[in-house]
Amino acid sequence: MSQRRSSPPPQSGPAAPAEPAWLAAHAARVRVLQPGLRVHADDAIDALDATVQGHCAPGLHLVFLLEGGLDIAYGERRVLMRTAADDGCVQAAHGGARRAGGQPRCVMVNATEPESFSRRIRHGGYARRLSLCMSHDWLHQLQAASGTRMPAALEALLSGHLALRDWQPSARAVALAEQVLHPPACAPMMELLYQDSRLLDLLAEALAPLQAGEPAARPGPAPNAALARRLRDLREFLGSPAADTLSLDDITRHAGMNANTLQRHFRRAYGTTVFDFMRESRLQRARTALERDGISIKQAAALAGYGSAANFATAFGRRFDMAPKEARRAAQR
Template sequence: MHADDATDEFDGTASGRCAPGLHLVLLLEGNLDLSYGNRRVVLTTACPRSAHEISHGWPSCAQAFLMNAIEPETFSRRIHRGNYARRLSFVISDQWLQHLQEASCAAMPARLRSLLSSHLLAQPWQPTPRAIALAEQIVRPPAYEPILQAIYLESRMLDLLAEALAPPRGSQSIIHNIAQTNTTGLSPRGYCRMAELRAFLSGAAANQLSLEDMARQMGMNANTMQRQFRSAYGTTIFDFLRESALQRARLALERDALSIKQAAALAGYTSPANFATAYKRRFGVTPKLAQRSGQR
């Protein structure tokens, strides 16, 4: 599994090998330009939404696809300076799926059978609000202990895979299904409001506001806002802000060669010692070690 939320810093091409198996790629925001062998896939969320999506409050133009690789293939991603992408991808081996089929004593669903019999056939998939919420939780998981975080991530990846492989439904069926099975407890409109709040929290201005100030800005009760945000993203507003601050500090230490005192201030800590404790608890290394690794 790979998940990131980053802006490209240079132009170029990142290349590697694509492992055999069923690949799921979901772009939450931004642009992706990928190639698997000779198969090129370009995704962008900078697209107009349909009247149906707007009227039902669908949160974004998130894009996704499923593709199976029967054998190893070359993989490349074209990088453009300033390009932003918040996305996730993971691969499920054919052996695991076959084992699951045997254990359940059930026939392979037609769509999955079709995918597994084709090499590098990309099938587009329009993520539902529930799928987007699951993806957001994978990209920004809570700061659990390693084994608990692994359990958390695996449960959401399997849930997301089930969403992706479910039989396609008509637009009315989709809306009905969201109302019946959306485990986030949010309507599409409610999730859209939480996506707006998340975008606001990612900016520096949010650090200067109290929870009550944020709630007033969103036109909501503070307790309701907290509950809905946790439902959508699996974390509290406070933990999200702290995680964002620590991630900014980490990038500053590794890339910009800031001092530990400067990184602590950037993350909102007045005490470098308290910052170092929080940093090590989150990333498993001290800020000093992170600083040295960035200077190599």
């Protein structure tokens, strides 16, 4: 996607960066994984008020917002995305509005022909996101290699110009996206392989509902602001070591609601159960400690809540498609 920046209105605050530096910084965050498959990863605060304009190529565009907000438009199709639970929403011009909770958001927009693109940015605005573009040729080559017909739901999406579909990412998809944005420290070549493997895994997750012919996921009603804040605080607490030894009764007392209500609201907000979220958080912490600090496999197993290093290695391999010792090597480079 080529882009240019329109002249920003007069503003107070930090001076806008020079155009060449701004464009160079943007270009450095765009990478071609394969011919027909491109990714743009970003984790930044906007330094100015402006409208970024350009052109997007035909293809299926997937926008994955992990945190913050985006105001983008493909031609006449405007998409607003927010992850703040108290005032967030996902809106699509000509497509109504849907309330969203405080969880990451994802949309897929299809372009059958070259189309204009714009993004409105404001000074101090923040977005942590991944944008992927899959050309139609790349998708059809993938379909041909599989020896099967294109799934009907995917074919229908690809036939509509500016057709839009929501996707509610799973906890696993969120973890994959975070790993792409913030890979472990390693040699540049290994880092690219690490990111590419996770991006392809993420695409498989995103396209799975279309492969299965499932209807577009529609998030349930957003919790009210007070409940949303309680759920966000609870999620942060459950992801910390302080919650590792708590029982469900302990957690419900901490949350101030009964078990059924807690599980229902937590699943609606984050797409997973309380204990699946805690298990995922502990595995992620164990992986980080292996890759960053080089702790022993036995220590990592204890950190993840496993009494047996063998059982930990099995769970770790099932979750990350690698052995714990492979993750530990990153700290030794």
